[in-house]
Amino acid sequence: MTDFPRSNLWHASAQEQFSGAALAEDLSAELIIVGGGFTGCAAALEAARRGASVVLLEAHVIGHGGSGRNVGLVNAGLWLPPDDIIAQMGEAAGGRLIEELGQGPERVFALIEREGIACEATRAGTLHLAHAPSGVADLESRFRQGNRIGAPVQLLDAEETRRRSGSGEFHGALLDPRAGTVQPLSYCRGLARAAAAAGARIFEHAQVSEISRDGSGWQLRCNGHRLRGARLLIAINAYHEGLPAAYRPSFVTVSYSQFATAPLPDGLREKVLPGGEGCWDTALVMSSFRIDRAGRLILGGMGDAEGPARALHGDWARRKLRRVYPELGDIGFEHAWRGQIAMTRDHVPKIVRLGSSALSIFGYSGRGIAPGTVFGAAAAEALLEGTEAALPIAPIEAYSERFTRVMGGYYEAGAALTHALKPGLLG
Numbered sequence: 434m435t436d437f438p439r440s441n442l443w444h445a446s447a448q449e450q451f452s453g454a455a456l457a458e459d460l461s462a463e464l465i466i467v468g469g470g471f472t473g474c475a476a477a478l479e480a481a482r483r484g485a486s487v488v489l490l491e492a493h494v495i496g497h498g499g500s501g502r503n504v505g506l507v508n509a510g511l512w513l514p515p516d517d518i519i520a521q522m523g524e525a526a527g528g529r530l531i532e533e534l535g536q537g538p539e540r541v542f543a544l545i546e547r548e549g550i551a552c553e554a555t556r557a558g559t560l561h562l563a564h565a566p567s568g569v570a571d572l573e574s575r576f577r578q579g580n581r582i583g584a585p586v587q588l589l590d591a592e593e594t595r596r597r598s599g600s601g602e603f604h605g606a607l608l609d610p611r612a613g614t615v616q617p618l619s620y621c622r623g624l625a626r627a628a629a630a631a632g633a634r635i636f637e638h639a640q641v642s643e644i645s646r647d648g649s650g651w652q653l654r655c656n657g658h659r660l661r662g663a664r665l666l667i668a669i670n671a672y673h674e675g676l677p678a679a680y681r682p683s684f685v686t687v688s689y690s691q692f693a694t695a696p697l698p699d700g701l702r703e704k705v706l707p708g709g710e711g712c713w714d715t716a717l718v719m720s721s722f723r724i725d726r727a728g729r730l731i732l733g734g735m736g737d738a739e740g741p742a743r744a745l746h747g748d749w750a751r752r753k754l755r756r757v758y759p760e761l762g763d764i765g766f767e768h769a770w771r772g773q774i775a776m777t778r779d780h781v782p783k784i785v786r787l788g789s790s791a792l793s794i795f796g797y798s799g800r801g802i803a804p805g806t807v808f809g810a811a812a813a814e815a816l817l818e819g820t821e822a823a824l825p826i827a828p829i830e831a832y833s834e835r836f837t838r839v840m841g842g843y844y845e846a847g848a849a850l851t852h853a854l855k856p857g858l859l860g
């Protein structure tokens with residue numbers, strides 16, 4: 434049994450710093466945003482650039498939630514392949530969402546450049562790796578669907594996959610050149626910094642505890658202060674806390690953990706992901722790999738490495754690394770951390786309308802960097818301009834899922850069981 438430190442690499446390596454003010458008075462604004470992740474910060478930036486007065490309230494610090502814990506793959510689209518999105522949402526609505534999210538990475542990387550965000554932005558594409566022959570069939574289907582909608586994806590054979598990944602473990606890959614990687618916490622802090630520079634007032638350690646209607650607007654309680662907003666955006670996703678049930682998002686919580694090595698020595702760095710693509714695989718209990726700017730290999734997998742099965746997930750990570758990159762030998766992990774994903778039943782994010790002047794956005798189902806940026810900015814526009822046409826998907830009146838605890842336990846048990854099995858028994 435192996436042990437590893439509990440620490441989030443993104444906090445140790447972040448180049449962007451951000452410090453929000455302490456809320457010390459009653460305030461009013463045209464737009465109040467609850468939650469300082471990608472969604473809330475992108476919305477604050479958009480609103481401030483439009484000249485609106487905007488207040489953002491974050492219960493902890495900027496990037497406390499999924500935005501400061503994720504893998505950093507800036508992907509185009511959702512997990513779901515295009516045909517599934519169309520089947521669920523219909524041709525027009527599904528096509529609109531696919532189109533908007535297809536441009537998501539371009540918007541993220543352009544925004545990073547415009548605002549000068551120091552977040553290790555690397556636009557080298559992503560590789561969706563076939564973990565088994567069945568994975569190749571999945572990728573071929575995604576390739577055909579991508580081609581039909583004009584996505585510039587490329588199907589790679591096993592040899593080219595070996596060359597790019599530096600591992601002989603995979604049977605092929607789907608390369609998406611639109612995508613790339615970022616240091617996610619730095620990206621989130623950079624959004625907050627840019628929003629504050631544009632005039633947004635951002636408060637940390639400011640947990641909203643009450644929300645009520647106030648005429649056509651909203652009134653919130655936070656740290657004993659009263660805030661009034663003409664418009665309200667709730668962007669708290671999987672890390673919601675302290676809000677009354679009516680304002681809490683509904684989803685199944687799925688844990689995902691990551692393990693980062695020390696920077697690889699030069700001789701090895703050239704062999705492991707030499708082109709710097711971000712990777713994840715086709716397995717049902719999926720894994721991810723990427724390299725950061727310092728040359729650390731970051732391995733991710735489903736499961737809670739801070740929960741009761743911590744040792745089991747840690748042992749899996751070590752075995753998995755040895756199997757995929759045997760030349761790394763027994764290199765240890767310097768960082769290990771966990772995050773929680775808000776998974777919806779259909780794996781499509783939700784925008785819930787709370788009357789005519791408020792929206793709640795959640796349920797990115799593990800794809801929130803580009804979607805959070807796109808949805809956040811669109812929500813600010815929709816709320817401030819009074820036009821829902823700006824939103825990538827139509828808002829709904831309410832959203833609720835049942836048996837979420839049972840389903841969450843089921844995902845964790847599945848991940849723990851898969852990780853307990855030795856390689857070769859299960860992909």
Ligand SMILES: Cc1cc2nc3c(=O)[nH]c(=O)nc-3n(C[C@H](O)[C@H](O)[C@H](O)COP(=O)(O)OP(=O)(O)OC[C@H]3O[C@@H](n4cnc5c(N)ncnc54)[C@H](O)[C@@H]3O)c2cc1C
Pocket residue numbers: 467468469470471472473490491492493494495496497498499500501502503504505506507508639640641642668669670671672673674675676689690771772773774794795797798799800801802803804805
């Ligand atoms: C481990 C992991 C890996 C992932 N990998 C990827 C990836 O590679 N690519 C990708 O695109 N997506 C990925 N995702 C998904 C992505 O990180 C999320 O979808 C995204 O961060 C959601 O952003 P958000 O702003 O909506 O929510 P969050 O970033 O979770 O922010 C919500 C914020 O609201 C605050 N909050 C909660 N309650 C209150 C309150 N009452 N008052 C004030 N503030 C409150 C929280 O403190 C939190 O900071 C991953 C997620 C996880 C967890």
